[in-house]
Amino acid sequence: MAESIFTKIINREIPAEIVYETEDLIAFDDISPQAPHHVLVVPKKPIPTINDMEEADAELIGKLFIAAKKIASERGIAEKGYRMVINCNADAQQTVFHIHLHVIGGRKFTWPPG
Numbered sequence: 001m002a003e004s005i006f007t008k009i010i011n012r013e014i015p016a017e018i019v020y021e022t023e024d025l026i027a028f029d030d031i032s033p034q035a036p037h038h039v040l041v042v043p044k045k046p047i048p049t050i051n052d053m054e055e056a057d058a059e060l061i062g063k064l065f066i067a068a069k070k071i072a073s074e075r076g077i078a079e080k081g082y083r084m085v086i087n088c089n090a091d092a093q094q095t096v097f098h099i100h101l102h103v104i105g106g107r108k109f110t111w112p113p114g
């Protein structure tokens with residue numbers, strides 16, 4: 001399968017504003033932010049969609065959420081609130097087929113989403 005754009009960011013083949021990195025994951029600012037804070041937390045393992053997750057990925061997926069809450073805290077949005085989103089496939093508007101957790105905050109959101 002072709003390398004995703006996020007694998008290119010992980011491999012420093014294309015630039016991104018990287019805000020956090022461990023051996024398992026990377027986090028960077030979204031190129032088209034939907035709020036004052038919009039960070040993508042991405043596992044280095046290129047899992048295409050949430051449907052492709054396996055039991056063996058459970059710890060890795062947990063680490064995405066731990067990284068996300070740290071980033072929210074560092075950005076000062078943890079107390080006021082923020083949203084975490086993972087889109088899966090076409091109906092959810094997934095456009096990059098390398099799973100990623102959107103961490104979005106710094107403004108008030110509506111619910112349910114549009």
Ligand code: 5GP
Nearest residue numbers: 005016028029030031032087093094095096
């Ligand atoms: P999805 O729609 O797949 O859930 O989200 C993909 C996200 O990746 C979008 O919010 C989009 O703005 C972001 N994105 C797409 N290409 C790039 C890129 O080259 N760099 C960065 N930083 N974000 C990107």
